[in-house]
Amino acid sequence: MARVKHESRWYPLESEESVLDGLLRQGVAVPNACRAGACQSCLMRALSGEIPEAARVGLKDTLRTQGYFLACVCKPVAGTELEVAGADALRVPARIDSLTLLSASVLRVRLSTDAPFDYRAGQYVSLLRADGLARSYSLASLPREGLLELHVRLIPGGAMSGWLAREARVGDTVAVQGPAGSCFYVPGHPEQPLLLAGTGTGLAPLHGIVRDALESGHTGPIWLFHGARTPEGLYLMDALRELAARHSGFHYRPCVLTGGSRDVAEGALDVLIRAECPRPVGFRAWLCGDSGMVLSLRKKLFLSGLSLKDLHADAFLPSAPRVEPVGAR
Ligand SMILES: Cc1cc2nc3c(=O)[nH]c(=O)nc-3n(C[C@H](O)[C@H](O)[C@H](O)COP(=O)(O)OP(=O)(O)OC[C@H]3O[C@@H](n4cnc5c(N)ncnc54)[C@H](O)[C@@H]3O)c2cc1C
Structure with a gap:
């Protein structure tokens, strides 16, 4: 059996259970969304212990070297003892600047951050509500525009999109984590189609x-x-x-x-x-x-x-x- 230490308490993992599932099952709140290693909402940091390579696929080198891993796909081998912490250091507080419908089913959400947020147009971020609800959204804005623009599809019964559409207000505080992903333009070969x-x-x-x-x-x-x-x-x-x-x-x-x-x-x-x-x-x-x-x-x-x-x-x-x-x- 593997064990995970979080905030000075040890949590046992069942066989083949991920760190995320084990912690959630035992009542520890960890932001998460896709639980398939794609959205990066469940990033955690290993303070000690061996992280399987599969839990670091797709992470930037700067995150890997600091011990970050994706808790949803992290299944430590039996006997492993892992000490972990959340990814709070990667989150930036943000304020909702505007909420505008672009169509009946797409909401444009503009956010501003106090600290500069470094990203490339086309990358994605995790948007975190104050209670920890997390979802990933791609950035439609350009860094020079000085704000983060998201296009949120309104999904019936959707936790984040429903909240943004009905309850969130301009001025509300959220957090963004990221950026992540390799969908961006790299200058070079200007003639390439x-x-x-x-x-x-x-x-x-x-x-x-x-x-x-x-x-x-x-x-x-x-x-x-x-x-x-x-x-x-x-x-x-x-x-x-x-x-x-x-x-x-x-x-x-x-x-x-x-x-x-x-x-x-x-x-x-x-x-x-x-x-x-x-x-x-x-x-x-x-x-x-x-x-x-x-x-x-x-x-x-x-x-x-x-x-x-x-x-x-x-x-x-x-x-x-x-x-x-x-x-x-
Ligand atoms: C890398 C990445 C980038 C993303 N970028 C964007 C983006 O730019 N804009 C955007 O709108 N979304 C984007 N998403 C999806 C987004 O993260 C959420 O999954 C989506 O907004 C639904 O969240 P919700 O809380 O509103 O609904 P949830 O509460 O998560 O879902 C409510 C119900 O709807 C179902 N559901 C959720 N999404 C869909 C869907 N697409 N089709 C059918 N059923 C669905 C769920 O399974 C659930 O049963 C991205 C996801 C990833 C992984």
């Missing part, structure tokens, strides 16, 4: 990346495909059309599964991409949004010649069901 594709609020990071690339002087063609089920699921259309009018190399292609029109293509996102960019060899690509779409498109683009090193993807994994403490079941 860029392909960005997303569904729903997958547009958030792509909007940041496109503007970053254009402001960095990217000269190659840039294709942005935004998919939704119906036209109501599209947003920022005017802003993106204006951007396309100002930059002849930028091509904005909205598409829907049903209800297309003269300006909005009807059909599957991957079919539209294949029609417009049939041979994406030598492209750089970013894919964000629904996890099924991201995985399937990633495979299709790879098979049509796009190199894996040029493929960046953030799958918006939903939160996992809550683990109830012992005695609450």
Whole structure:
């Protein structure tokens, strides 16, 4: 059996149980969301003891060297004794500056932080409510804009999106942890064609990346495909059309599964991409949004010649069901 020490108390882990599940089961509050090693909401720091390598996959070197790990995928081998602490040192207090609907189902949340927050457009953060509820959101803003902009899809019964839509107020204090992820534009090869594709609020990071690339002087063609089920699921259309009018190399292609029109293509996102960019060899690509779409498109683009090193993807994994403490079941 492995044991975990947290705030001077030891907690036994069951066989194959993660540090996160073990602590939650025994009543220790640890922020968490996807519980699949993707969202980084459950970051913890090992003060002593051996961390399995699988619990550090995807973490920046600066975090690894300080002992940070993902508690949801950390399953120490039997006999391990781990002393852990939370990731409070990585959190920055933030204030809600504005809450604005971008469409009936997408809320724009703007946050300001007292301390400077260093990030690249397109990366994601964990947003933490005062009671520890945590969810990941991609950054649609550019660092020079001096605020953090999130696009939050309103999900019926959603804990964080419901709170933001109905109860949160301008001036409320939250915290942000991060940034994380490799979905961002790196200057260099300004002539390289860029392909960005997303569904729903997958547009958030792509909007940041496109503007970053254009402001960095990217000269190659840039294709942005935004998919939704119906036209109501599209947003920022005017802003993106204006951007396309100002930059002849930028091509904005909205598409829907049903209800297309003269300006909005009807059909599957991957079919539209294949029609417009049939041979994406030598492209750089970013894919964000629904996890099924991201995985399937990633495979299709790879098979049509796009190199894996040029493929960046953030799958918006939903939160996992809550683990109830012992005695609450
Ligand atoms: C790296 C990363 C980046 C992300 N970026 C964004 C972003 O920029 N914008 C954004 O809106 N979201 C983003 N997400 C998803 C986000 O973190 C939350 O999962 C989402 O907002 C739902 O949280 P909630 O608390 O409102 O709903 P929850 O309380 O978590 O969920 C309520 C119910 O809805 C289900 N559910 C949750 N999400 C979905 C979904 N997409 N489709 C169907 N059912 C669902 C849950 O399983 C649950 O049953 C990202 C996720 C990851 C991992």
